[in-house]
Amino acid sequence: MLSEQQIKDWLIKVFSQLNFNQTIGLNITVCEQDKAEIRFVWDDKLMGNPIQKILHGGVTATALDTVGGILAIYSRLSRHTDLTEQTLAELTGKVGTIDLRTDYLRPGRGQEFIATAHLIRSGNKVCVCRMELHNELEEHIAYGTGTYLVG
Template sequence: MLSKQEIQLWLTSVFNSLNFNKNLGLNITICESDKAEIRFAWDDKLMGNPMQKILHGGVTATALDTVGGILAIYSRLDNMDIVNQEQLVEFTKRVGTIDLRTDYLRPGRGDEFIASAKLIRSGSRVCVCRMELHNNKGDQIAFGTGTYLVG
């Protein structure tokens, strides 16, 4: 059976290998059974409004969905007996976002952004997470709720 650490390392390596995540500069900083966090730095290519120099709303929604998805995957894996990487691959192939709600609270300004997720419910088929996006000063930019298919 794979250990929690082996599963975390595998998830992080898959996450870091995705070009989309690389292009946005997303990095996993916390991956636990009840919370997850990703961070990314400001980059002009992430700008949605050049007049105000603020984060694109799609980047905000992507960060929330991504951190929620990481938590949904890991919280479900934490309750499974995973024997090998092939089982991990088969499980993650079936995971997907069912619903995502994003509430934008203020313009996305900052040098660094932190997206975090907390677990609301993790069932055998569906996982629900609550996500937040803050800047490096602690200003809350957005929050969301994500529902994920995990079984």
């Protein structure tokens, strides 16, 4: 049986090994039962508009989807009391995005970006999260709603 900290450490390790997350520079900074947070710093390779020097819309949507997915996974895992690394892998492998809505509020300018997710509902099959993306100045760049298959 794994402790809560071991579950978080496992999830962070798996998340950190994904090449796509490494390319964007996503890092998990908060992983709780009802909240998750990831951060990444500006890099020119994330630029969607070179004239305005703003984030690509796909990077914004990716950050929102990723933080929502992390919360969906963790909220599902945290309800189990008898997890092993094998069951962690089995449960995590079943998670996928059903629906993602992204609303872009302003251009993605900044040096650091913080994506947060809050749990709306976590059931046995589906999890719904509300996500936001801000820059280091706390300017609200985008928000989204994600629905995730978790079982």
